[in-house]
Amino acid sequence: MTRAFLVVMDSVGIGGAPDAAEFFNDGTPDTGANTVLHIAEACAAGRAEDGRTGPLHMPHLDRLGLGAAVKLACGTPAPGLDATPQGLWGAATEISHGKDTPSGHWELSGRPVPWEWHYFPVTVPAFPEAVTRAVCDLAGTDGILGNCHGSGTVMLDRFGAEHLKTGWPICYTSADSVFQIAAHEEVFGLDRLLALCEGLAPMLHEMRVGRVIARPFLGSPGAFRRTPNRRDYAIAPPQPILTDWAQAAGRHVLAIGKIGDILSMTGIDEVRKGDDATLMAHLSDAIDSQPEGSLTFANFVEFDSLWGHRRDVSGYARALEWFDAGIGRLLPKLRDGDLICLTADHGNDPTWIGTDHTRERVPVLMAGRGAGTLGQIAFADVAAMIADHLGIPSSGPGRSRP
Ligand SMILES: O=P(O)(O)O[C@H]1O[C@H](CO)[C@@H](O)[C@H]1O
Numbered sequence: 001m002t003r004a005f006l007v008v009m010d011s012v013g014i015g016g017a018p019d020a021a022e023f024f025n026d027g028t029p030d031t032g033a034n035t036v037l038h039i040a041e042a043c044a045a046g047r048a049e050d051g052r053t054g055p056l057h058m059p060h061l062d063r064l065g066l067g068a069a070v071k072l073a074c075g076t077p078a079p080g081l082d083a084t085p086q087g088l089w090g091a092a093t094e095i096s097h098g099k100d101t102p103s104g105h106w107e108l109s110g111r112p113v114p115w116e117w118h119y120f121p122v123t124v125p126a127f128p129e130a131v132t133r134a135v136c137d138l139a140g141t142d143g144i145l146g147n148c149h150g151s152g153t154v155m156l157d158r159f160g161a162e163h164l165k166t167g168w169p170i171c172y173t174s175a176d177s178v179f180q181i182a183a184h185e186e187v188f189g190l191d192r193l194l195a196l197c198e199g200l201a202p203m204l205h206e207m208r209v210g211r212v213i214a215r216p217f218l219g220s221p222g223a224f225r226r227t228p229n230r231r232d233y234a235i236a237p238p239q240p241i242l243t244d245w246a247q248a249a250g251r252h253v254l255a256i257g258k259i260g261d262i263l264s265m266t267g268i269d270e271v272r273k274g275d276d277a278t279l280m281a282h283l284s285d286a287i288d289s290q291p292e293g294s295l296t297f298a299n300f301v302e303f304d305s306l307w308g309h310r311r312d313v314s315g316y317a318r319a320l321e322w323f324d325a326g327i328g329r330l331l332p333k334l335r336d337g338d339l340i341c342l343t344a345d346h347g348n349d350p351t352w353i354g355t356d357h358t359r360e361r362v363p364v365l366m367a368g369r370g371a372g373t374l375g376q377i378a379f380a381d382v383a384a385m386i387a388d389h390l391g392i393p394s395s396g397p398g399r400s401r402p
């Protein structure tokens with residue numbers, strides 16, 4: 001028997017997406033966006049010196065093939081990432097018409113998104129009257145705040161104080177198919193916010209809006225901070241996907257981080273959550289204790305939520321270096337027959353204009369399946385390869401290789 005660990009580094013893209021011109025940040029196409037390359041270039045040029053220093057240091061992922069994958073994806077070598085790969089490595093291209101987390105994860109799980117997402121217009125108000133009314137009815141308020149596109153932390157700066165006065169929920173969206181509601185955990189109430197989002201989700205899913213996201217926060221004006229109690233209410237993915245295949249074959253499926261939310265708990269037996277440091281401990285424990293034949297599917301979100309959307313290059317570089325060191329400690333613990341696959345769901349280039357995700361290819365780095373290159377592959381091939389490794393039947397467009 002064998003085990004598989006599929007680890008998504010949220011937003012760690014490597015550029016080169018052939019359809020990047022069809023995706024935008026503040027009206028500018030994503031052509032040329034490249035999360036890892038641009039961070040590595042900034043580090044090498046001394047432009048990412050906050051809390052860290054020098055060239056981007058990711059020896060473990062680079063040895064698996066990260067630098068080689070960047071070069072394959074976009075044609076440009078990333079400074080500091082020049083190791084000769086010892087893992088099985090490639091660059092994956094997404095076909096779903098979305099550069100968000102569900103699109104990426106579903107396609108990595110074997111199913112490209114089979115429908116067009118609904119996006120809200122870049123207008124004020126951004127939301128149709130019926131949606132605003134539904135929020136007011138569910139929340140018991142006379143109105144909502146925001147009703148526009150925005151970045152979460154900026155939304156708190158703009159509307160947090162008014163929220164404390166009026167009690168009205170702060171509603172906003174982004175370039176993704178999302179409806180986000182920020183509310184103060186103590187003043188508005190966490191349970192009330194979660195009930196509001198859960199109650200609203202069916203209406204928005206009906207409209208093909210991918211997710212309703214609860215964004216609770218604490219603190220007072222000038223010092224608001226978001227809490228880890230974020231909750232995503234996502235449309236159920238097209239099925240069956242990798243987790244269904246594993247469950248149907250009687251395998252234990254462990255979700256680490258927000259995978260359970262992203263997949264609407266499809267095919268998942270057990271969930272472990274926390275901040276990324278806690279998730280690294282969960283992943284370590286999973287390597288120590290998950291049963292033979294099991295699938296562990298993890299998402300590390302802080303690259304994206306703390307640094308990518310905030311366009312913080314030093315912060316993103318620190319997160320990459322922290323993650324690399326953590327994975328470096330886990331790799332020696334893998335047993336014979338274990339496969340670990342490190343990949344990503346989209347890009348979020350912190351050097352780019354705007355605050356939204358960027359359309360990019362992603363790295364696929366594997367240990368436990370020999371050495372060599374996978375070349376250019378599809379997102380869905382990741383699921384097919386994991387299924388192949390676990391020895392379980394798969395379906396959908398993905399193809400196992402080599
Ligand atoms: O700016 P914040 O609130 O972090 O929101 C971001 O998080 C959403 C979901 O990941 C994205 O669509 C983007 O809008």
Ligand SMILES: [Mn+2]
Nearest residue numbers: 010011101345
């Ligand atoms: Mn994501």
Ligand SMILES: [Mn+2]
Nearest residue numbers: 304305309357
């Ligand atoms: Mn994001």
